Amino acid sequence: MQNKNELVREQVLRMSGVNPRKCMRCGKCSATCPSYDEMEYHPHQFVYMVENGDIETLMNSPSVYKCLSCFACVDRCPRDVEPAKLIEALRLCVIREKDKNHMTADDIPSLIDEDMPQQALVSAMRKYSK
Amino acid sequence: MKVSYFPGCTLKTKAKELDIYARRSAEALGIEMCEIENWQCCGGVFVSAKDEIASKLSSVRALIAARDSGTPLVTVCSACHNVIKQTNAAMRTDEDFAKKVNLYMSQDKNPSEPYHGETAVYHYLELLRDTVGFDKIKEAVRNPLTGKKIAAYYGCMLLRPNKVMRFDDPENPTLMENFIRALGAEPVIYPQRNECCGGYVVLDDAELAKKKSLSVSEGAKDHGAEMIVTACPLCKYNLVKSGSEIPVIYFTELLAEALGVKEDKNAEQK
Ligand code: SF4
Ligand code: SF4
Numbered sequence: 001m002q003n004k005n006e007l008v009r010e011q012v013l014r015m016s017g018v019n020p021r022k023c024m025r026c027g028k029c030s031a032t033c034p035s036y037d038e039m040e041y042h043p044h045q046f047v048y049m050v051e052n053g054d055i056e057t058l059m060n061s062p063s064v065y066k067c068l069s070c071f072a073c074v075d076r077c078p079r080d081v082e083p084a085k086l087i088e089a090l091r092l093c094v095i096r097e098k099d100k101n102h103m104t105a106d107d108i109p110s111l112i113d114e115d116m117p118q119q120a121l122v123s124a125m126r127k128y129s130k
Numbered sequence: 131m132k133v134s135y136f137p138g139c140t141l142k143t144k145a146k147e148l149d150i151y152a153r154r155s156a157e158a159l160g161i162e163m164c165e166i167e168n169w170q171c172c173g174g175v176f177v178s179a180k181d182e183i184a185s186k187l188s189s190v191r192a193l194i195a196a197r198d199s200g201t202p203l204v205t206v207c208s209a210c211h212n213v214i215k216q217t218n219a220a221m222r223t224d225e226d227f228a229k230k231v232n233l234y235m236s237q238d239k240n241p242s243e244p245y246h247g248e249t250a251v252y253h254y255l256e257l258l259r260d261t262v263g264f265d266k267i268k269e270a271v272r273n274p275l276t277g278k279k280i281a282a283y284y285g286c287m288l289l290r291p292n293k294v295m296r297f298d299d300p301e302n303p304t305l306m307e308n309f310i311r312a313l314g315a316e317p318v319i320y321p322q323r324n325e326c327c328g329g330y331v332v333l334d335d336a337e338l339a340k341k342k343s344l345s346v347s348e349g350a351k352d353h354g355a356e357m358i359v360t361a362c363p364l365c366k367y368n369l370v371k372s373g374s375e376i377p378v379i380y381f382t383e384l385l386a387e388a389l390g391v392k393e394d395k396n397a398e399q400k
């Protein structure tokens with residue numbers, strides 16, 4: 001029987017279509033990431049930790065919620081590794097577990113004001129809950 | 131020219147100006163925007179995971195409606211544009227994904243032919259550049275915005291991922307600057323014009339969004355801009371709420387003003 005790390009690792013690779021072995025560890029993705037300061041693990045670390053099967057550590061880190069899906073790391077990676085897709089797949093693997101939504105509709109009223117565009121709500125729901 | 135128009139939910143509610151001025155300006159420029167019937171919210175962000183199917187069906191329905199009417203699909207909101215263009219690319223290039231989506235679609239009441247990404251998708255700004263042309267816009271301007279220093283804010287969704295969006299050079303875009311020039315104003319180039327405002331993270335970590343957004347508006351102001359233009363309701367919200375010292379307006383409002391159709395009180399949408 002495979003352990004959880006291996007199972008989720010395979011799933012993350014399948015969902016994201018990312019091949020972490022293309023990474024040359026240049027760190028450009030992390031250098032350009034607008035969320036760098038808020039992250040415990042940075043985009044290049046996501047890439048090599050997934051490669052090494054260090055999955056549960058990433059799944060338990062709040063870093064999975066700090067990605068803004070700005071795709072800067074995707075466009076600026078010289079090896080076309082697409083780190084954002086890995087982070088997205090990991091986040092989905094977390095929130096798809098039972099009772100693991102990071103945000104629910106009940107949280108919304110206290111988070112918004114008059115001017116908040118609908119786009120923010122639907123985006124947050126899509127990113128933080130299943 | 132006739133196009134299918136996907137306005138999106140935010141343009142029907144909090145960002146009505148983005149929509150109204152887009153329609154009025156299109157009319158003045160000879161573009162007929164036909165709103166897609168019964169369109170559904172695109173969801174605001176594209177989920178890159180290949181196994182996310184159901185959340186992408188609304189975009190596919192809009193793409194099919196455009197194909198069946200023989201017109202390109204046009205969006206005005208950066209976010210809708212990003213979601214729909216990425217979904218279209220996935221339908222074209224990911225056979226497994228397209229197969230699953232088409233299977234879902236075959237359960238619709240009056241199913242169309244299977245879809246494989248045939249529809250051309252344009253952002254309104256691309257339409258201005260490629261179909262109308264900035265020279266023609268320049269000729270159509272009635273109130274040139276002479277002397278105004280305006281910073282274009284692209285954010286992320288118009289430009290990235292460039293492999294799919296192909297909107298402009300993602301690191302040195304010129305489309306919105308040329309747009310600003312066509313209206314008679316002076317574009318301001320500043321380093322944060324293609325960096326992220328924080329987007330939806332404003333709901334989860336408002337401080338982070340504030341920090342990112344402030345760096346954008348301060349960058350624009352420090353480079354001499356009097357105002358910022360954007361195509362994204364969330365960019366606008368984040369920039370304004372974080373305390374931008376200069377006004378943030380939609381590019382369509384600027385266009386309508388220059389074309390002299392902004393104060394058209396009799397227009398149907400008002
Ligand atoms: S930019 Fe690309 S190659 Fe460089 S560390 Fe990041 S993922 Fe690896
Ligand atoms: S997509 Fe996410 S990880 Fe990549 S640069 Fe943007 S915020 Fe950072």
Ligand code: SF4
Pocket residue numbers: 118119122137138139140141170171172173174175207208209210211
């Ligand atoms: S991006 Fe926004 S406005 Fe556009 S349909 Fe989607 S959620 Fe609604």
Ligand code: SF4
Pocket residue numbers: 068070208284285286287288325326327328329330362364365
């Ligand atoms: S800049 Fe901000 S709101 Fe605009 S596209 Fe990026 S994340 Fe979205």
